[in-house]
Amino acid sequence: MRWMAGSFAALGLALTAPATADDAPVEEPAPRRPDATAAEIFAGPFPSSQLFAMPTARVVGAYQLHLSGDVSSLSEPGVLSTSGLAAIGFGDLAQLEYRHSAAVSAGSEQTFGLPAIGVQLEAPVRPWWWWPRLAVALRFGLPREARAAPGAPAVEERATDLYAVGGLELPGVDVHLGVRVSAARIDPVGGQGAEVARTLVLPTLGVRAATTRTTVMMAEVGKVPRFTLAATATEPGDIDDALFARVGVRWALTPFLAVDASVGYRIEVQRRAVDPATGGQLLDWDLRLGGELAVPWGALACRAAGVFCDDAARPARRQPQQEGARS
Amino acid sequence: MRKREQSRRWRVGALSIACVVATSATAIAAPGDGDPDPDDAPPAPSPPADAAPIEAPPPRVVRPPDGTAMALLASPPAPAPLPELELGLLVAPSARMLPGGAITATTGIDTGGGFEGDVRAGLGGVAEFGVATTDRLRVRVCPTCDAGAVHWSTSARFVMGVDDERLFRGQPALALGFEKSFRNAHDARESRFASLYLVASRRVGRAVLHAGGVVWDAELVRDDGGGAVALHDGAFGRMVRPFGGVDILARERAHVMADVSWLPELRLDDGGADRITLRPMLSWGVRYQASPRVLFEAGARVPDIGAADLLDAQIFVQARLVSRYFERAIQRVSAR
Numbered sequence: 001m002r003w004m005a006g007s008f009a010a011l012g013l014a015l016t017a018p019a020t021a022d023d024a025p026v027e028e029p030a031p032r033r034p035d036a037t038a039a040e041i042f043a044g045p046f047p048s049s050q051l052f053a054m055p056t057a058r059v060v061g062a063y064q065l066h067l068s069g070d071v072s073s074l075s076e077p078g079v080l081s082t083s084g085l086a087a088i089g090f091g092d093l094a095q096l097e098y099r100h101s102a103a104v105s106a107g108s109e110q111t112f113g114l115p116a117i118g119v120q121l122e123a124p125v126r127p128w129w130w131w132p133r134l135a136v137a138l139r140f141g142l143p144r145e146a147r148a149a150p151g152a153p154a155v156e157e158r159a160t161d162l163y164a165v166g167g168l169e170l171p172g173v174d175v176h177l178g179v180r181v182s183a184a185r186i187d188p189v190g191g192q193g194a195e196v197a198r199t200l201v202l203p204t205l206g207v208r209a210a211t212t213r214t215t216v217m218m219a220e221v222g223k224v225p226r227f228t229l230a231a232t233a234t235e236p237g238d239i240d241d242a243l244f245a246r247v248g249v250r251w252a253l254t255p256f257l258a259v260d261a262s263v264g265y266r267i268e269v270q271r272r273a274v275d276p277a278t279g280g281q282l283l284d285w286d287l288r289l290g291g292e293l294a295v296p297w298g299a300l301a302c303r304a305a306g307v308f309c310d311d312a313a314r315p316a317r318r319q320p321q322q323e324g325a326r327s
Numbered sequence: 328m329r330k331r332e333q334s335r336r337w338r339v340g341a342l343s344i345a346c347v348v349a350t351s352a353t354a355i356a357a358p359g360d361g362d363p364d365p366d367d368a369p370p371a372p373s374p375p376a377d378a379a380p381i382e383a384p385p386p387r388v389v390r391p392p393d394g395t396a397m398a399l400l401a402s403p404p405a406p407a408p409l410p411e412l413e414l415g416l417l418v419a420p421s422a423r424m425l426p427g428g429a430i431t432a433t434t435g436i437d438t439g440g441g442f443e444g445d446v447r448a449g450l451g452g453v454a455e456f457g458v459a460t461t462d463r464l465r466v467r468v469c470p471t472c473d474a475g476a477v478h479w480s481t482s483a484r485f486v487m488g489v490d491d492e493r494l495f496r497g498q499p500a501l502a503l504g505f506e507k508s509f510r511n512a513h514d515a516r517e518s519r520f521a522s523l524y525l526v527a528s529r530r531v532g533r534a535v536l537h538a539g540g541v542v543w544d545a546e547l548v549r550d551d552g553g554g555a556v557a558l559h560d561g562a563f564g565r566m567v568r569p570f571g572g573v574d575i576l577a578r579e580r581a582h583v584m585a586d587v588s589w590l591p592e593l594r595l596d597d598g599g600a601d602r603i604t605l606r607p608m609l610s611w612g613v614r615y616q617a618s619p620r621v622l623f624e625a626g627a628r629v630p631d632i633g634a635a636d637l638l639d640a641q642i643f644v645q646a647r648l649v650s651r652y653f654e655r656a657i658q659r660v661s662a663r
Contacts, residue, residue: 040475090474211450211451211453211489212451212453213452214427214451214661215427215450215451215452215454217453217487247487248454248487249450249451249454249484249487250455251427251450251451251453252451253428253657253659253660254657254660259450261450261454261456261485262485263485263505281544281557281559282505282507282521282522282523282542282543282544282559283507283519283520283521283544283545283546283557283559285505285507285521285523286507287456287484287485287505287507289456
């Protein structure tokens with residue numbers, strides 16, 4: 001399999017090579033003025049706060065809502081596994097989010113993905129050429145009920161994470177390095193079975209490279225918690241970590257709408273235990289298709305109802321009229 | 328099990344037909360906003376292999392009622408021309424990528440009673456995503472039996488790559504693709520397959536040469552609990568194969584193509600157990616561009632060229648519909 005990894009690496013370099021700093025968009029938020037046109041409101045850019053699944057050191061802009069998600073196109077018949085994120089930005093420094101963290105549920109009938117609600121804070125430091133953008137996030141895991149098989153005891157899985165990430169923005173390429181300290185638990189439902197709790201330290205690495213004016217190539221690799229559920233009440237479950245990797249592209253159809261497509265390793269692992277000896281086979285890889293939508297709700301609310309408007313922008317627009325009245 | 332399999336086949340069939348019909352409707356429909364669309368032009372001679380992109384038609388011109396010779400532009404300037412569409416080989420993968428927003432839908436039949444459907448969409452010009460259903464996967468239910476088709480084998484595919492001359496002078500187009508099937512129930516078993524390939528395509532005069540390597544994996548699981556076999560159970564060398572082909576622009580709007588590819592063959596109860604092997608397939612044929620949106624392909628393929636059994640050859644015909652409506656729409660939105 002080495003040549004496959006080499007192929008991915010070579011293609012990543014190939015896609016990265018021609019990118020220039022000119023591809024980087026100029027940041028300016030959607031104007032919150034009552035007279036702003038739709039073109040101005042949706043002109044963007046709306047920087048994303050995550051790669052495919054890995055959160056980066058950026059947060060969603062103020063007065064913006066980002067909705068993203070993807071589906072596995074190749075899960076078992078009749079089952080689609082999904083993951084998603086809804087994030088709302090505050091003051092260009094924080095975002096409140098609801099997400100499905102990446103996780104692998106071995107032997108479970110349920111789809112993977114642990115729900116979590118959290119907040120991410122971006123350090124108020126302007127990134128320089130060698131100084132990375134930094135962020136820290138705290139996510140509280142919400143319980144999700146699962147069974148190893150029909151008739152097996154029900155348990156609740158959850159994972160609460162403290163996540164720190166740094167992102168270095170080089171010409172044409174962003175490199176993101178993060179670590180996730182995850183407190184993962186399996187709690188029996190109805191008192192049957194034993195509790196399992198583990199704290200895992202899970203590193204993660206991601207790369208985003210501009211390839212054309214509207215496309216970026218992204219790759220991420222990291223570890224995620226893996227829950228192995230007990231088939232009977234007398235057997236204990238287990239929590240450990242598993243490798244997770246994805247590579248693909250994000251295509252910005254418009255500044256506010258992007259499409260993601262990627263190949264992932266160890267995403268479709270359901271209904272069967274992962275055999276460590278054969279866990280890296282092609283048949284365990286998956287294809288995922290998703291998208292990201294940015295909603296500049298502040299600008300829309302200002303345009304529609306005159307609320308959440310940018311007070312600093314109003315005098316600038318009124319000044320010519322006032323001058324005309326005076327003359 | 329039989330009922331579930333039948334139900335799944337119906338679902339897959341309905342989905343494939345719906346995709347083809349939807350894409351046909353999109354391809355045939357006018358853009359709808361009155362803007363000139365280069366795709367509406369009558370069938371024009373296909374450009375030579377090294378030609379520039381398709382030219383947009385001139386803007387509509389009206390003359391004022393006073394009869395002056397001065398012409399006024401009645402519509403905004405014509406949009407930028409769309410990039411040239413290159414569609415690769417008949418069966419083997421190629422490094423040619425659809426432009427962003429372009430959609431193709433292919434449907435075909437062959438003399439072996441097989442059906443094919445394939446829908447692809449270009450993502451930003453650097454990637455492609457598609458779903459397909461094919462009857463090319465073969466199964467041999469006993470060691471001395473002829474191989475038959477596994478019907479309705481549905482898969483999804485993702486390809487990402489770079490164009491020619493992107494990295495250095497003389498660099499061929501490169502693409503890395505991954506294709507994986509859904510589980511397919513047949514012959515009291517469930518099968519699925521996956522392949523990862525790296526391919527290079529290079530234009531040489533009026534021909535385009537394609538060559539690459541593929542890693543195949545496949546799994547066959549018995550319904551009776553008799554166990555599973557997989558291609559990856561053996562040596563890695565059994566999973567790797569080279570493939571390639573050539574595409575020649577032989578006449579205006581007509582391409583002649585030939586390619587060699589590999590597909591898994593499922594051998595049931597062979598030597599007391601199931602086996603999976605890779606067999607080479609040879610395909611050749613022509614592609615004719617009837618209009619900018621409709622292409623026809625016809626040819627022959629020998630599913631197991633290694634056995635040199637020409638009686639097993641199949642003649643196929645398929646239609647390929649092209650829609651560039653979304654590509655044009657995205658271009659318009661970007662221009663604004």
